[in-house]
Every structure is written in C-alpha cells, then in structure tokens.
Amino acid sequence: MERGFAKELPKGDDLVQVEALLTGNWRGATSALISDRRHYWLVDSGMAHEAPLLMEALKSRGLHPEDITAVINTHFHIDHVLNNSLFPQSEVYASQESYQWCCSLYSDLRDEANWEKLTLKYYPELKEYEEAGRLMSQLRKLALRWWDAKRLGDRSRFRWLETTSLPAPIEVIFTQGHVPGHASLVVHDGGPRTLIAGDALLTRDADARVLTMIPHNREQSLADRARLLALAGRILPGHGEEFVAREAAAANDAQPTSLPPEKP
Numbered sequence: 320m321e322r323g324f325a326k327e328l329p330k331g332d333d334l335v336q337v338e339a340l341l342t343g344n345w346r347g348a349t350s351a352l353i354s355d356r357r358h359y360w361l362v363d364s365g366m367a368h369e370a371p372l373l374m375e376a377l378k379s380r381g382l383h384p385e386d387i388t389a390v391i392n393t394h395f396h397i398d399h400v401l402n403n404s405l406f407p408q409s410e411v412y413a414s415q416e417s418y419q420w421c422c423s424l425y426s427d428l429r430d431e432a433n434w435e436k437l438t439l440k441y442y443p444e445l446k447e448y449e450e451a452g453r454l455m456s457q458l459r460k461l462a463l464r465w466w467d468a469k470r471l472g473d474r475s476r477f478r479w480l481e482t483t484s485l486p487a488p489i490e491v492i493f494t495q496g497h498v499p500g501h502a503s504l505v506v507h508d509g510g511p512r513t514l515i516a517g518d519a520l521l522t523r524d525a526d527a528r529v530l531t532m533i534p535h536n537r538e539q540s541l542a543d544r545a546r547l548l549a550l551a552g553r554i555l556p557g558h559g560e561e562f563v564a565r566e567a568a569a570a571n572d573a574q575p576t577s578l579p580p581e582k583p
C-alpha cells in the first residue's frame with residue numbers, strides 16, 4: 320500500500336498509479352493521488368485540520384505541494400475541499416454545478432432564522448430520514464466552524480468538468496445522487512481499472528453507518544452505487560478502505576438490478 324512515488328524514476332515506465340494518501344473513514348474523506356510519474360493529480364484535499372497529515376503523506380513520497388499538477392474535487396462538501404489552497408500553483412478541476420450547489424448550501428446554513436427551511440432546497444427528501452434533525456444541526460455546526468471559501472483555491476485556476484476534459488488516463492462519471500454535479504473518476508492504468516468513487520460510494524458496505532450527509536436524491540444515489548460497483552475493479556470509496564469489486568458484479572454489468580440488495 321505504501322509504495323510511494325520515487326522522484327528518480329525508472330525510464331520507460333509510464334504506468335499510471337493510484338493510491339490513497341489519506342484513507343477515508345467515518346469522519347474524514349479519502350484523498351487520493353494519481354500519477355503517471357510525470358504528473359501528480361490530487362483527488363480531494365480534506366478538512367483544514369487534516370492539512371499536516373496530507374502534507375506528511377506527500378512528503379513521505381518525496382513530493383512537495385508544487386509537484387501537484389492539479390487538484391480534482393469530486394464535489395465541494397466541506398470534508399473534500401478545504402486544503403485546495405495549499406496548492407496555489409495547481410489547477411482545480413471540479414464541476415461548476417457542485418461548486419454552486421455547495422457554496423449556496425453553506426451560505427444558507429449561516430442564516431440563523433431560516434436555515435432549517437432553506438436546507439430543504441438542497442435535501443428535499445430530508446423529512447423521510449429519522450435522523451434528519453440531528454444530521455442537519457451537525458452539518459450546520461461543521462459549516463459554521465470550518466467552511467471558508469478562501470480555502471477552495473484561486474478561482475482563476477478553476478477548470479469546470481462540464482466543459483473541460485481531464486488528462487487522458489482519467490475519465491469522469493457524473494454521479495448526481497449524492498450532490499448535483501458530483502464526479503467519480505475512473506483511472507485507466509493499463510491494468511485493471513481503478514475507480515475513485517468520492518461520496519457516490521461511501522464505503523464497501525454499510526453506508527448507513529457513515530456519519531456523512533444524506534444523499535440529495537436517494538433513488539439516484541442507490542443507482543449510482545450499483546452502477547459504480549458494476550464497473551468492477553479496484554475501488555477507493557469516499558469514506559472507507561479500498562477494495563476490489565466482485566467479479567460477479569462485472570458479469571452483471573448490463574443489469575445493475577441483479578446486484579445484491581442495498582443495505583438500508
């Protein structure tokens with residue numbers, strides 16, 4: 320797992336590698352590094368208090384912030400983006416839809432008098448969740464404490480995924496159920512493909528146990544999860560350890576409904 324990327328690289332080896340820099344868990348998101356040994360792409364940058372961990376993970380691979388070619392954000396939830404500004408030379412790839420949706424959400428959460436009503440704009444199914452009240456006040460607390468638009472990086476360096484392609488080994492799959500404009504990434508590395516799922520697939524299983532946001536659209540998010548699992552191969556989920564999706568799922572690629580039932 321800790322293979323690292325030596326800066327002195329064997330010539331002629333242009334294999335693309337993907338690894339977790341910070342492995343996601345129930346309270347922190349996965350930060351991943353994609354490299355073709357000439358370029359380094361950081362996928363999701365974590366919370367502000369995780370900055371030292373992220374820097375340490377890069378340093379242990381012989382990398383400095385200025386070595387990062389680009390930051391890619393799966394979406395703009397607070398636990399995925401707040402160290403973007405540590406890479407001021409890097410471009411930031413993300414969807415404009417997710418950017419606008421999340422910035423607007425965090426701004427509305429600051430509205431002392433109306434925030435509860437306003438969150439229904441973003442989470443229209445909120446009332447169907449037993450835990451909604453607790454989740455929303457927790458989200459608001461986090462937002463008031465940590466959200467800082469300056470930490471998203473310089474806007475002149477943003478490149479919107481709706482209109483800009485990522486470099487060749489990286490393909491975007493829009494997985495809109497978690498938040499509108501959410502982007503999962505497929506990395507083609509010559510061997511079995513690697514999927515960096517973001518929050519479209521929170522963990523290998525038992526998603527409900529992860530203390531993160533409810534989906535913007537539950538039906539869509541279940542469909543996204545099934546679609547990603549059906550791709551098979553190596554998967555880095557948004558809030559869990561990496562795993563290899565089962566062969567059986569690959570065989571059922573065209574029929575996602577034949578996948579095992581989702582956990583409640």
Ligand SMILES: [Zn+2]
Binds near residue numbers: 394396518531532
């Ligand atoms: Zn999220």
